[in-house]
Amino acid sequence: MRIVLLGGAGYLGTVATRHLTDLGHHVTVVDGLIYQRGDNPARLLPTASAFVNADLRDPDALRRAATGADAVVHLGGLVGEPACVLDETLAVELNYASPVLAAEAARAAGVEHYVFFSSCSVYGSHQGTVDEDTAPNPLGIYARTKVLAERTLAGLMDGHALSVLRLATVHGRSPRQRLDSVANRMTAQAIATGRIPLNGGGQRRPLVHVGDVAGVLAQVLTTPGGHRIFNVGADRENYTIAEIARTVEKAVPGTRIDAGPERDEADARDYRTSFARLAATFPGACPTTLAQGVREVANAVEAKELDDPDLPEYDNLVGLKNSLADGRIRALRSEDCTRLHADYANVPRSER
Ligand SMILES: NC(=O)c1ccc[n+]([C@@H]2O[C@H](COP(=O)([O-])OP(=O)(O)OC[C@H]3O[C@@H](n4cnc5c(N)ncnc54)[C@H](O)[C@@H]3O)[C@@H](O)[C@H]2O)c1
Numbered sequence: 001m002r003i004v005l006l007g008g009a010g011y012l013g014t015v016a017t018r019h020l021t022d023l024g025h026h027v028t029v030v031d032g033l034i035y036q037r038g039d040n041p042a043r044l045l046p047t048a049s050a051f052v053n054a055d056l057r058d059p060d061a062l063r064r065a066a067t068g069a070d071a072v073v074h075l076g077g078l079v080g081e082p083a084c085v086l087d088e089t090l091a092v093e094l095n096y097a098s099p100v101l102a103a104e105a106a107r108a109a110g111v112e113h114y115v116f117f118s119s120c121s122v123y124g125s126h127q128g129t130v131d132e133d134t135a136p137n138p139l140g141i142y143a144r145t146k147v148l149a150e151r152t153l154a155g156l157m158d159g160h161a162l163s164v165l166r167l168a169t170v171h172g173r174s175p176r177q178r179l180d181s182v183a184n185r186m187t188a189q190a191i192a193t194g195r196i197p198l199n200g201g202g203q204r205r206p207l208v209h210v211g212d213v214a215g216v217l218a219q220v221l222t223t224p225g226g227h228r229i230f231n232v233g234a235d236r237e238n239y240t241i242a243e244i245a246r247t248v249e250k251a252v253p254g255t256r257i258d259a260g261p262e263r264d265e266a267d268a269r270d271y272r273t274s275f276a277r278l279a280a281t282f283p284g285a286c287p288t289t290l291a292q293g294v295r296e297v298a299n300a301v302e303a304k305e306l307d308d309p310d311l312p313e314y315d316n317l318v319g320l321k322n323s324l325a326d327g328r329i330r331a332l333r334s335e336d337c338t339r340l341h342a343d344y345a346n347v348p349r350s351e352r
Contacts, residue, residue, distance in 0.1 A: 002026045003221060004069045006056050006102055007076025009033060012117070012213055014044050014175040016075070019214035020221075021047040030054050030065045031076070034329045035319030037312075044175050056098040057332055062105035071221050072106040074099045075117040077145075080181075081267070082317050084141040087324065089331040089341065095145035096152075097340040103156050113161040113224040115217065116153055118146045120166050120206055120231060123271045131274040132166070132229045139268055148344060154227055161224035167213060168206035168233030168273065172293035173300055179314035183207060183244050183290060187297045188309035190252040200262030201242030203270040208233040209288035219282045230278045234286040238272045244290065251294040 003020055005013050008029035020027050028050040033039045041051040054061035056076045066072050077095040078084050084091035099116055106114050123130040124137035138144040150164050171183035179188045182205065186196050216232050239247070249255045278285050300306045312318035323329040331337070 001070045001221065002028070002068060004028045004030060004065050004072045006030050006062075006065070006072065006074045006098075008048070008073075009039060009041055009044055009051070009176060010075065011174045011176050011178040012170060012210060013075050015210050016073075016214040016217050017045050017048050018175075019211070019218055021049065023218055025221075028052065028065060028069070030056065030061065032056065032329075034323055035313075035316060037319055039176065057093055057101060057334065057337060059101050059105060059336060062102050063109065066102070066105045066109035066111050069106070069109070069111050071113040071115065071224070072102060072111050073115040073117070073217065073221075074102050077117075078142070078320065079316060081140040081142045083320050084145070086317075086320060087331060088141055089333070090329065091141050092145055092341050092344045093331055093337045095142070096149050096344055097337045099149045100152050100156065100340055101336055103153050107156065107160060113163070113221065114153070114157055115163045115165065115220060116149065118150055118164050118166045119143070120168050120233070120271070120273050121269060122147050122150070122166060123269075123273065125268055126271040129272045129274050132231055132277055144347065145344070148347060150229070152343065157227065162227045163220045163224070164229040165213075165216065165220065166229065166231045168208040168231070168237065170210050170213060171207055171290060171297070172210040172288070173296045174210050177300075177306055177314055178316060179297075179306075179309050180316055182241065183248065183294060184297050186245055186248040187252065187294050188301055188314070190248050190255040191298060191301045192309055194255055196245045196248055196255060196257045197260070198242060198245045198257050199260045201245060201259075202240055203267065204238060204240050204272050205244070205269065206231075206233045206238045206273040206275075207244070207290050207293075208237060208286055209293045212286040212288050216278065216282065216285050219285065230281070231273050231275050232278060232286070233273060233275045234279070235275050237286070237290060239290065247290050248294050251291055252298050
């Protein structure tokens with residue numbers, strides 16, 4: 001199968017590329033390497049069939065990439081609220097305009113299947129257990145752009161196969177390592193300082209291993225069908241932030257949790273997620289536990305496979321600030337982006 005991974009040089013994409021090429025697929029990665037990290041595609045993506053350095057908001061580049069592909073997967077964009085609030089216009093262009101432009105290009109090129117990487121963050125805060133039929137409750141720009149993209153793509157891909165993957169928060173080892181998501185960050189902190197700062201920690205959050213996401217993507221790609229939404233993770237991998245800290249504490253001997261009060265600016269996301277649909281469709285999906293992912297990252301830091309975990313290259317937010325400061329990335333305000341920005345602006349405040 002000929003697969004195009006848009007944003008495939010990132011944390012998830014580099015793992016997915018390896019997995020898909022191991023299965024014999026032809027994988028073209030399109031990525032603009034938007035973070036200032038000195039990324040070397042040959043090192044990050046040694047098995048990729050092709051690499052194209054392009055901006056995922058460029059309709060011509062998207063059209064060229066989609067031509068001849070069996071499936072286009074969008075996993076580019078800005079991840080998480082702190083990155084999105086730095087520049088809301090840029091966030092809308094990367095997280096909403098880009099996936100829509102890519103779907104338009106895929107449709108025009110006759111691509112059979114489009115896969116969009118969304119997030120369980122769309123659920124925001126919810127008392128009970130959320131599943132794919134629960135109404136989204138986006139709490140910020142990141143989740144709003146994901147919800148709007150999901151809705152627009154559903155209309156756009158009418159009559160074509162569309163799969164939306166709402167991922168839990170990802171942990172584990174990747175060639176393009178991120179240490180800025182909750183479990184990886186706590187693990188790196190535990191090894192570097194022997195301490196895990198924990199403020200409050202009652203919010204519930206589902207987690208999933210990066211390799212399991214790649215496995216789910218491979219299964220979804222080989223069984224396309226209609227319009228589908230999957231929460232990606234496993235029921236037993238729902239944790240509170242405090243439970244994540246305790247898992248890290250156990251996996252890294254000699255570590256202590258420094259517990260403090262909840263901070264005012266705390267991330268308000270809080271939900272328990274059902275992954276029953278994924279488990280019923282792909283039995284055995286997402287078998288890796290949080291403890292296994294934590295150990296994997298801890299081993300890499302201890303073995304010095306990862307340099308100083310405090311380096312900015314492991315933190316997308318720092319990378320984005322650097323890229324914005326030196327003009328490597330900016331809001332384009334192109335005609336296409338402006339057209340799509342209007343969709344975002346038209347979402348009623350109450351639904352944002
Ligand atoms: N990592 C997580 O915990 C997590 C959780 C839920 C959902 N997701 C979703 O999964 C997807 C991948 O996440 P990730 O952690 O691999 O992110 P990442 O930041 O590591 O990778 C994204 C890649 O996209 C590229 N990119 C972004 N905008 C671009 C543009 N306009 N032009 C060219 N390249 C561009 C970046 O250079 C980067 O290599 C995202 O859509 C994210 O929202 C991730």
